[in-house]
Structures are given as C-alpha cells and as structure tokens.
Amino acid sequence: MDDREWDARYAAAPGLVWTAEPNRFVVEELADLPPGRALDLAAGEGRNAVWLAERGWDVTAVDFSAVAVDRGRELARQRGVPVRWQVADVTAYAPPAGGFDLVLIAYLHLPEPDLAAVLSRAREAVRPGGTVFVVGHDVANLSGGTGGPQDPAVLLTPEAVVAGLDGLRIHRAETARRPVAVDGGTVDALDTVVAATRP
Template identity: 75%
Template sequence: MDSDDWDARYAGSAELVWTAEPNRFVVAAAADLSPGDALDLAAGEGRNAVWLAERGWRVTAVDFSPVAVERGRQLAGRRGVPVRWQVADVTATAPEPDRYDLVVVAYLHLPPADLATVLAGTRRALRPGGTAVVVGHDRANLDAGTGGPRDPAILLTPEAVVAGLTGLRVDRAETARRPVAVAGGTVDALDTVVVARRPG
C-alpha cells in the first residue's frame, strides 16, 4: 500500500484505525528506560509516540500518511503531550545518525530490501547505549496465528530483523504470542519481537 492507500484507510474511519493504547511489546521494552530522545518510524496514528511522550521522552514520530500524522497530532493534543510530527517515507528519508536513545519500528511490513534500509537507518540513528525495538507480524502467523498481512515476503522473522541490526547487542529476539479479542474469547497473533542495544 502506498501513502494514498493509507490516507484513504485512515480517512475512512471516524475512530482510530488502531487502538490508542501502546503496543505491549514496546511498553515492555521501554518501560524501564530513562527518557531521552525517541524516534517512532512509521508511527501511524501515534499510539506508541504519545505513550512515550507521556513518560517524558522527547519524541519524533514519522509516517508517510498525512492523515495518520494529523490523527497523531490530535491524539497528542488530547493527551496534552508534545510530539514532533513528520510526514516522510521512512524508506527514502534516513534519520539523523547518533541522535536517538530509542528507535521504535512497529508493524512496518516491507519487501526485504526496503526493510533492510529501514533497519540500517535505525541502527545508525542510535546513540551509544541506545535501544532499538522492532515489532511486527511474524511469518509463522500465516499458519499459526491471526490477522496481519498474508504475503510471506513482507512478514518478519526474528532472524531477519537481527541480521538487519548488525553491530547491536540483542537482548530479545523471538516469536511472541499476542492475544487478540474475538467473538467468544481470544486467539493469539504471532509477532516478531526484537530488542537490541548499541554498545555504549
């Protein structure tokens, strides 16, 4: 999907397309970190960016959908927190090197070459001691989970993400279960979760 497709998807819903609550794996990875400068790549409607800002992080949130960015601005305004918003394609605009204490990449699904570009930018954007958190639908989700894209070429694996973060110290790399509410109960989605740090 290109930015126009995402604009249409976001504009077609009166409510947030995604929940306003932050992703559970981002929360787990960032909850005990000391706030500093954070970058949320492909931030969508800003749920993770706003959560970080509420905890004292100085957040820059980037997405190529102007509609998503505007929704993020509105969410931040309702929550009373500052976030620096940018409309940009994260595959074409590299973040500033050595600038961030935390970089979040959540549910960004791209062809392998584009994903490698984003992960390389993520790695370079970290300051010494900085943390990268990458979360997305795992390839195993096709057969054993629920939701997410159906194209295996754009789904993640822990191994592929770790390979794109060469030089970082990996603290967590796994396929994790994420309960999803459905009629009559819950089912598990399977997500790739990678948390890695730049040596300090």
C-alpha cells in the first residue's frame, strides 16, 4: 500500500486503526533502557512513540501517512508528551548517522531490497551502545498464525532482519508468539523479534 492508500485507511476509521497501547514486545524489550534519543520509523498512529515519550525519551516519529501522523500528534497531546513528528517515506528517509540511542521499526513490511535499505540506515543511525529493535509479522504467520499481510514477499524472518543489521551485536532474534483475541477466544500471531546493539 502507498501513502494515499494508508491515508484512506486511517481516515475511514472512526478511531485509531491500531490500539493506543504500545506493542507488547516493544514494552518487553525497551522498558528498562535508560531514556535517550529515539527514532520510530514507520510510526503509524504513534502508539510506540508516545509510550517512549512517556518514559522520558526524546522521540522523533516518522511515517508517510499524514493522517496517521495527525492521529499520533493528537495521541501525544492527549497524553501530554512531546514527540517530533515527520511525514516522510522511510524507504527514502535518511536519519543522521549516529544520532540516536534507539531506532525502532515495528510492523514495517516491505519487499526485501527496500527493507534491507531501511535496516541499513537504521543501523547507521544508532550510536555506539545504542539499540535497534525490529518487530513485525513473521513469514511463519501465513501457515501457523493469524492476521497480518498475506504476501510472503513482505513478511519478516529473524534471519533476514539479522542480515540487515550486520555489524551489530544481536541479543534476540526469534519468531515469537503474540496472543490475539479473536471471536471470544485467543489465537497466536507469529512475529519476528530482533534486538541488537551497536558495539
């Protein structure tokens, strides 16, 4: 989907398309990090960016949907936290090298060459000692999980993400289960989860 399609999807929803609460793996991995400068790439409606700002991070949130960014601004206003918002396509966005203590990429699904380029720029954007954290729908979700894109060409694997973060120290790289409420019950979605730091 391009930015116009995402704008239309966000605009058609009466409220947030996604929850206002942060992703469970984001909380699990990042809650204990000392705050610094954070970059949230493909931030959507800002749930993770706002959560980081609430924890004292200086956050820049980037997304190509102007509608999503407007919703993120409103969520940050409601929560009383500052977030720097930028409307930009992350496949072309070039953050400053070594400018961040944390780069977060959550549920960004792109063809492999585009994803590799985003991961490369994320790797360069994090300063020594900083963290790159990536979470998204795993390709195994097609046969063993629920939800997410149904095109295997844009789904993640831990191996592909790790390959894109060459030179970083990998702390976690796995396909993890995420419970999702469906029809009064719970089923698991399968997500790629990768956490890495720059030596």
